[in-house]
Amino acid sequence: MLKKAVYVWEAPIRIYHWFNVVLIVILLITGLFIGKPILTTSLTASGDAYANFLMGKLRLWHGVAAWFFIANFIFRFYWAFVGNKYAKFTLWSKNLLTDAMETLKYYLFLKKEHTLHTGHNVIAQMAYFLVMWVGSVFMIITGLALQGEIAPGGFQERWAGWLIPLFRQSYTLRMSHHLIAWLFIAFIVVHLYLVIRQDLLDDDGTVSSIISGYKFVITDMEEPHDK
Numbered sequence: 541m542l543k544k545a546v547y548v549w550e551a552p553i554r555i556y557h558w559f560n561v562v563l564i565v566i567l568l569i570t571g572l573f574i575g576k577p578i579l580t581t582s583l584t585a586s587g588d589a590y591a592n593f594l595m596g597k598l599r600l601w602h603g604v605a606a607w608f609f610i611a612n613f614i615f616r617f618y619w620a621f622v623g624n625k626y627a628k629f630t631l632w633s634k635n636l637l638t639d640a641m642e643t644l645k646y647y648l649f650l651k652k653e654h655t656l657h658t659g660h661n662v663i664a665q666m667a668y669f670l671v672m673w674v675g676s677v678f679m680i681i682t683g684l685a686l687q688g689e690i691a692p693g694g695f696q697e698r699w700a701g702w703l704i705p706l707f708r709q710s711y712t713l714r715m716s717h718h719l720i721a722w723l724f725i726a727f728i729v730v731h732l733y734l735v736i737r738q739d740l741l742d743d744d745g746t747v748s749s750i751i752s753g754y755k756f757v758i759t760d761m762e763e764p765h766d767k
Contacts, residue, residue: 543756546658548626549749556616557750563609564728568721570602575718606683613676626659629669636662647734656742658757664734671727675720682717686710 549557577595620628639655640662646654647663655661660668681700688697689710707713739746749755 542759543744544759545745545754546757547753548624548658548755549753550619550623550627551753552615552619553623553627554750554753556612556619559612560609560616563605563612564724566605567602567609568725570598570605571718571721573598574602575714603687606680606687609676610680613680629665629673631665631669640666656744656757658755667727667731671723675723675727678720679717679724682713682720685713686717 574595642651643654643661643663645651682703684696684700685703688694688699688701689704691697704710704713707716735746738744739748743756745752745754745756
């Protein structure tokens with residue numbers, strides 16, 4: 541069975557992906573600590589909190605990583621319009637529901653074969669849309685609202701402060717932000733399992749493709765190469 545290398549993930553997508561990995565890891569570690577501190581310090585000193593307290597440093601790192609996350613998200617949104625067809629999100633297609641059910645059965649080991657996709661399959665596209673698009677937007681605006689509490693009258697409060705009364709209180713908003721963070725953790729675990737499983741079963745270079753950009757497809761099922 542002959543296979544051919546197809547250029548799927550362009551360099552901007554690969555850079556976005558790995559930068560996002562680093563940022564999400566930083567945001568999750570610092571965010572979970574902020575939500576439930578494991579260590580406490582009795583240090584008393586004058587000056588800024590980030591210079592003297594562990595919590596202050598983590599809040600600073602969380603905030604800085606969040607702004608980079610926003611910038612990276614905006615770049616990915618832009619590239620969805622100017623990149624190749626694999627960089628775009630197709631939320632509807634003629635056989636979407638049928639393809640989704642067949643792919644789900646394959647993932648649940650209810651069938652041995654599945655429809656081959658050079659880019660993301662339907663299930664992956666749905667998951668990415670709900671978590672990496674909708675979920676990211678939710679985390680961004682709720683994060684800005686929470687930052688706005690620290691700097692009343694600032695940019696964050698003016699643009700996202702309306703969320704606090706919408707959620708009735710700051711605590712509810714904070715817990716919602718925290719809950720979606722766990723959704724990201726679940727997504728990461730499932731994502732790693734599925735891409736490794738895909739690579740092992742189909743031998744299509746799914747894992748290495750996010751580094752090289754190339755996946756390997758059966759020649760008689762190859763999708764047109766994007767220019």
